[in-house]
Amino acid sequence: SSLPDYVPVRSMIQELIDATPTNLAAFASLALGCSSTFRATDYRGGCNGARIRFSPESEWEANIKLGTSNGLAALEPVKQ
Secondary structure, rough: OOOOOHHHHHHHHHHHHHHHOHHHHHHHHHHHHHHHEEEOOOOOOOOOHEEEEEEEHHOOOHHHHOOOHHHHHHHHHHOH
């Protein structure tokens, strides 16, 4: 099996940062929120499966305070 080509994805993310420099902070907050919400008790949270986009992770206080929704909104065109 061949691996996906992530070069276009990386290019799109770089374009988002170049066009709107504040996206860099939004993406950093998203990465921090994603990694810091992992729960070893039930293996929820974290970056696996992009669950941070969905409830309940999207509604966790830590993610709301970090403003992870801003990073997710900025990345929506890449997801499409």
